[in-house]
Amino acid sequence: MKTANLLSGESPMNASNSAIINAVNDFVVRFANTNGTGSASANNMFAKAILRMGIPVSAKNIFPSNIQGMPTWYEVRINENNFLARRGGQAELVVAMNAQSMTEDVASVHSGGFLLYDSSKPLAETMQRADIHYLGMPISTICLKEYNDPRHRQLFKNVIYVGALAALLAIDFKVLTSLVSEQFKGKEKLISPNIHALELGFQYANQYFNCPLSIRVEARELLNNRIMIDGNTASALGAIYGGATVVGWYPITPSTSVVEQFAHYCERLRINPATGKKNFAIVQAEDELAAIGMAIGAGWNGARAFTATSGPGVSLMSEFLGLAYFAEIPVVLIDVQRAGPSTGMPTRTQQADVLCCAYASHGDTKQVLLFPESPTECFEFSATAFDLADQLQTPVIIMSDLDLGMNDHLTAELHWDDERNYQLGKVLTAQQLDEITRYGRYLDVDDDGICYRTLPGTHPDKGAFFTRGTSRNRYAGYTEKSEDYVDNMQRLSKKFNTAKQLVPSAEIHQGEITAQIGLVYYGTSSHAINEALHQLKQQGLTADTLRIKAFPFGDEVPRFIDKHSQIFVIEQNRDGQMRTLLSNELTIDPARLQPILNFDGLPLTSLFIVDNVLNATAINTTKKIVKQQVS
């Protein structure tokens, strides 16, 4: 152990007697920062460096609803088995750069793990733990000496600790320098100062710490062409590939970047090369009501249109969702769910809009929902949603969430089949109208509940109708006749039943012998499932799984539930909203569906699932034994 810290005087590495964790490519690094200090991009560079070394990695940004000065965390999980959900529990290495949260951060270090901290000022006595290893580095002092501009002193702190981590964890330094060069492409002046800061940290760590640590990375080739992208960017790309041209939107965390990325890629991919004009139109609306109103107006006129929002926006859009359901207008809504109710925890994740979206608006309404699990599916579902909306002439809501939308995920690369054609649904041309004796907008010609629509401006004499949110007969005439109203409502039900055939089917995994336990889940809960199955297996339990991809539910869903004696419905909300939807829509006895509900606003962990399954099976076993004894 090298000693003596010339800059601070404090021993940089506390040689404690505790056990040391040995881990290669299987540990968690937790960064504790103050938000608004530029830490996010440095932490992201760290995660990306691991990725570049071919090692599966995930990153969770746990940030406040604030712009500057509040504690923020960034958790990087490195795992060769591709267990990339948030692991939960303590981290092997904590980079503690925020005095406000220091107590919590010291406590969050796994026993035998490491705490990298700014030792410019000595740590308080209360922060001392005998079972962890302290890596003190006088980052502020280094920055004070190195930089004159106060902003640089702040920004480069982050880069310096990334440099130190490279030495501590055996990250290839060249990977970091190439990342810096890419990041500042076009701003070349910034490249060398950033590389210099990386070197400052790297050299300091090499000089004063035993590098590498017993936790470290080793290059692998385990990515299989996967990319690391956030769900919102993937959704935006899906909308471009799906042919969306009109967007009305209102900024709200965590959905904002969907439209920002859509705009960004449209500038690259949707400018008419001949004229320089835009093959898209985006309006930042005055509120969410107007945002979806615009998308509906465009959908009525035959353009593919969408909006993106989160829970509070869904509440505001409900009136319009009812109109689009009843007036049968295609529109796509991307709901990036956050923790509610009300403003709730705006920067935390949840799956708590399931019921309010499924039945959005007053009256009898049912909306088509899609539940992507990964950015790859965000891309695919987003493109597919426009087909479904046009085919079904109804809103399609993509149920993403903050974790999926805003965090980077390792995911299969995006792919578009050039043979694929947009499904534009039943829209009559002028020629087709000429062939019809009497056009009726709401005539169920094909007996599937989906009628033929016409677009404004199609034909001089035929096909015009008055779109309305009021009751209408099959010829779009206003009516208050009960039989006409009932006829229309029943046809809408029939149409929703048709939707079952068109939406993606659930994904089922089951062994040759059907397991007793069936795990039902959807969306980002899938990230923890493989690891949970692995852990359950270690406990001697096997389970089959069903991942819901859409509402209405296909027939495979009730079949799966019927086949398993014990069904767990895993969700990220308090009230088991999917469980309610399942029992309501499939008339399943709620007692058959045992809820596993994580609603703390943080992404679900496998441990949470396993604990709940084990508890429930233990109780059940006890119950059975008691029952047997009684009988």
Place this chain on the structure above:
Amino acid sequence: MSFEKSKFHHPRLAVNDLGLTYRDYEGALSTLCAGCGHDSITSALVQACHELSIEPHKVAKMSGIGCSSKAPNYYLNKAHGFNSVHGRMPSVTTGANMANHELLYLAMSGDGDSASIGLGQFAHVVRRQLNMVYIVANNGVYGLTKGQLAATADKGVKNKAGDLSLFNDIDLCVMALQLGATFVARSFSGDKHQLVPLLKAAMNHQGFAFIDIISPCVTFNNHAGSTRSYDYVFEHMITEAIADYIPVKHEISSNCAAGDYEDVCLHNGSTMRIHKLQESYDCHNAMQAVVDIEQHKNRGEILTGLFYIDPHATHFHGINNTSEQPLNQLKQKDLCPGEHKLHSINDSFR
């Protein structure tokens, strides 16, 4: 219920350039009260569209909710219409217009729809300079819910039930002028000679055209003491200028007495001849118009006519630089970048 009109008509009805009679511009039978001002607006619209030889199916009739918003059912049967939700017509029209800039967006709203529940959407559609005709059938009262005061009712008036209007009124023309509308007028449903030319000019204006039409409610707001009754409006209406709309090919001939006039050339080459009745009148000065409106209001008068026009204004699609081909007509090949473009996108996330 909606009732279709008989298609039977006099064999020698005048036809326009498209060979259509005014009957081809009508809609279903009105179910509004007999004498409703809105029906006069309908009739003025039918006349204006017929005389302009507008292709009915190239019009999109937009509305929100209320008596006014039912009216689009009563004109232009061959045009698509969208009776949306209360106060949200502007956003639906914005989206429809974003999707296809080639249609004429003829929107009908009311005082509740635009000055109360939809005030935000009204303000923002003006800001966005959407190319549309925005008509408010303004009767100062909620008709469909039987006579509650609207936000456009003058402070101090009483509704039919005797309730006093306690708060300041909202003048949508003043708001539109302040927010940069490029065509602002006020008219009266009982004055077709003024209204029809204004409608024609508005329909030929490229940009946001707003017309507030005082349109008395015969059932709930036509009593003594109302400032939106037929009698009151006839007695207190002041007109600063009379406008004639002259189509491109016509000789300029006016049905007004000769006097001081100004010809405003509209976007399509047609002309609006404005006969000034008052010395201070200037249709290119929005702030002067606001002053004039307020001064007349303080005297208990209702100023009508064309308040402001900017014939060279740009509109949303000019600002947005949208493609000439309407977005709803772009094909998959124009919209989908294809697999090869994904390669570099994927690479940027490695």
